[in-house]
Amino acid sequence: xxxxxxxxxxxxxxxxxxxxxxxxxxxxxxxxxxxxxxxxxxxxxxxxxxxxxxxxxxxxxxxxxxxxxxxxxxxxxxxxxxxxxxxxxxxxxxxxxxxxxxxxxxxxxxxxxxxxxxxxxxxxxxxxxxxxxxxxxxxxxxxxxxxxxxxxxxxxxxxxxxxxxxxxxxxxxxxxxxxxxxxxxxxxxxxxxxxxxxxxxxxxxxxxx
Amino acid sequence: xxxxxxxxxxxxxxxxxxxxxxxxxxxxxxxxxxxxxxxxxxxxxxxxxxxxxxxxxxxxxxxxxxxxxxxxxxxxxxxxxxxxxxxxxxxxxxxxxxxxxxxxxxxxxxxxxxxxxxxxxxxxxxxxxxxxxxxxxxxxxxxxxxxxxxxxxxxxxxxxxxxxxxxxxxxxxxxxxxxxxxxxxxxxxxxxxxxxxxxxxxxxxxxxxxxxxxxxxxxxxxxxxxxxxxxxxxxxx
Numbered sequence: 001x002x003x004x005x006x007x008x009x010x011x012x013x014x015x016x017x018x019x020x021x022x023x024x025x026x027x028x029x030x031x032x033x034x035x036x037x038x039x040x041x042x043x044x045x046x047x048x049x050x051x052x053x054x055x056x057x058x059x060x061x062x063x064x065x066x067x068x069x070x071x072x073x074x075x076x077x078x079x080x081x082x083x084x085x086x087x088x089x090x091x092x093x094x095x096x097x098x099x100x101x102x103x104x105x106x107x108x109x110x111x112x113x114x115x116x117x118x119x120x121x122x123x124x125x126x127x128x129x130x131x132x133x134x135x136x137x138x139x140x141x142x143x144x145x146x147x148x149x150x151x152x153x154x155x156x157x158x159x160x161x162x163x164x165x166x167x168x169x170x171x172x173x174x175x176x177x178x179x180x181x182x183x184x185x186x187x188x189x190x191x192x193x194x195x196x197x198x199x200x201x202x203x204x205x206x207x208x209x
Numbered sequence: 210x211x212x213x214x215x216x217x218x219x220x221x222x223x224x225x226x227x228x229x230x231x232x233x234x235x236x237x238x239x240x241x242x243x244x245x246x247x248x249x250x251x252x253x254x255x256x257x258x259x260x261x262x263x264x265x266x267x268x269x270x271x272x273x274x275x276x277x278x279x280x281x282x283x284x285x286x287x288x289x290x291x292x293x294x295x296x297x298x299x300x301x302x303x304x305x306x307x308x309x310x311x312x313x314x315x316x317x318x319x320x321x322x323x324x325x326x327x328x329x330x331x332x333x334x335x336x337x338x339x340x341x342x343x344x345x346x347x348x349x350x351x352x353x354x355x356x357x358x359x360x361x362x363x364x365x366x367x368x369x370x371x372x373x374x375x376x377x378x379x380x381x382x383x384x385x386x387x388x389x390x391x392x393x394x395x396x397x398x399x400x401x402x403x404x405x406x407x408x409x410x411x412x413x414x415x416x417x418x419x420x421x422x423x424x425x426x427x428x429x430x431x432x433x434x435x436x437x438x439x440x441x442x443x444x445x446x
Contacts (some may be wrong), residue, residue: 104406109396140271140318142278142395143329146429167424168417170406176230176416177408193408201405 017179020202027151027158028069028122029069031133038063042113064105069159070098077174078162081190089187096194101170103201108165112137118144129153188190211299232346233415241350243411246353255400258393270391272316277388278327279308280371281313288330292338300325329425334361337426356420 025033041059042048048056074094075082085093120134130152136144149164150169162171180188229236262270286301302319306329312319321327336358337343344357355363366371372388375381407413424431 100406106404107398107402107405111402140275140321142274142328166421167429168420172420173413173416174408177412180412181408197408 002097016050024157026122027124027131027149027153028119030158031135031149031151032119034064034067035119035135038109039113039117042109042154045093048110056110057102060102060106060109065098065102067156067158067160068098068101069161070094070101070157072152072161073097073101073171076171077178079175079179081179081187092191093187093194096191096198097174099198100194100201103198104170105163112145115139148197212423230415232343232419234345235347239346240411242348242350246348246351249351253388254393255397257390258397261390262394262397270394273387273391274395275308275312275318276315277391278318279305279312282308282327283371284328284366284369285328288332288335289328291335292330297328298372301328328428331362332365333422334426336362343419343422347373354414356419356422359422 007064038059041063042056045055045059048059071090071094074090074097077097078093082090116138118136118138120136122131122133124131133151134150135147135149137147138144145166146164148164148167149160150164151158151160162169164170178190181193185193189203233239265273269381270393280299282305286298286305289295289298289301304325305315307317307320307323307325308318311317318327333356341358343359347355347357347360349355349360349363352363372381375384403414403417
């Protein structure tokens with residue numbers, strides 16, 4: 001009796017350990033869960049609703065960012081210049097780009113958090129490792145705003161490597177800006193520009209609405 | 210009408226300068242017009258839009274947006290038909306029928322709830338669908354981001370705009386003013402995000418505009434990314 005129980009338990013444990021992470025969540029399920037969770041948290045948080053930007057960024061940092069692959073995003077936005085950067089520069093670029101994108105994402109989310117979301121069914125084969133998850137923000141009297149997440153499958157689960165808002169890819173949009181800056185002022189010039197931009201935004205953050 | 214004059218002036222007025230972005234040979238002039246537009250936006254359009262948003266409740270603003278959107282659907286439908294997308298065009302005109310009748314002259318968007326999705330079409334997109342290349346990027350005075358193709362499209366859009374037929378004149382200007390205010394108010398959040406996100410606002414807005422127009426021509430399903438130099442052609446089939 002006890003032996004059978006023990007072996008059953010052992011089996012359960014083995015299954016739990018052996019499985020590659022707790023039964024990996026599909027990309028569309030992940031996007032839906034995180035979006036609804038964050039929107040719900042925003043709607044319940046008086047301080048965020050009153051315009052506390054720092055708190056909103058904190059929330060996004062904790063809930064959303066773990067699902068983004070910022071090194072990928074930076075590399076894509078840099079294009080060919082990425083290979084010319086040394087590891088230290090790559091690290092700085094990734095950090096600064098991340099800070100900038102978080103703030104942008106926070107603003108977008110704050111603007112849309114009271115709208116209804118339509119999570120489109122995923123059009124992908126189970127074996128795909130690179131998919132687009134489509135979300136539509138519904139607003140009265142206007143065409144829905146499409147938000148598409150390009151996601152890749154990694155060992156640590158599905159990660160976002162580009163976001164398209166209103167059919168504009170963020171990564172592609174930064175590519176020209178980054179290339180211009182690298183051409184004019186080199187990679188360090190780009191880093192300085194990004195970091196100046198972030199500092200300037202931080203300085204004025206508390207005052208805005 | 211205005212669009213044509215502006216394009217002619219811009220094309221005549223400047224030659225391409227140095228090694229800039231190949232999609233934007235008139236960058237020098239464009240940037241000057243952009244600065245002018247920005248001043249008007251910051252000192253006139255934005256304050257008016259903010260005041261409007263503060264004074265008029267969201268519920269009423271939805272009615273206003275729906276009302277003008279309903280008129281727009283007539284032309285969105287026409288453009289879909291000109292592009293051979295008859296089902297979409299029929300859907301747009303069904304929207305107009307339902308919204309004008311049961312939606313009380315368009316102030317309620319009952320058609321969306323019935324499952325008729327609103328589309329985004331204009332003559333610039335129709336020209337693109339027919340295969341017209343975008344041509345150089347242009348900043349139109351007061352109207353903002355455009356291209357040679359979209360500027361011509363804008364001219365046709367304005368020419369066919371029923372609001373310009375409204376009489377007496379003070380009613381026409383009142384309606385056009387209200388529509389502009391509503392549109393700007395709807396874009397307040399987006400323009401603030403642009404402000405925050407961009408390293409160079411002009412470049413960021415230009416690239417976003419070109420990307421978006423290209424996607425719109427393909428109704429959100431453009432072929433996969435090509436090198437930037439040859440992006441935003443007309444639709445090729």
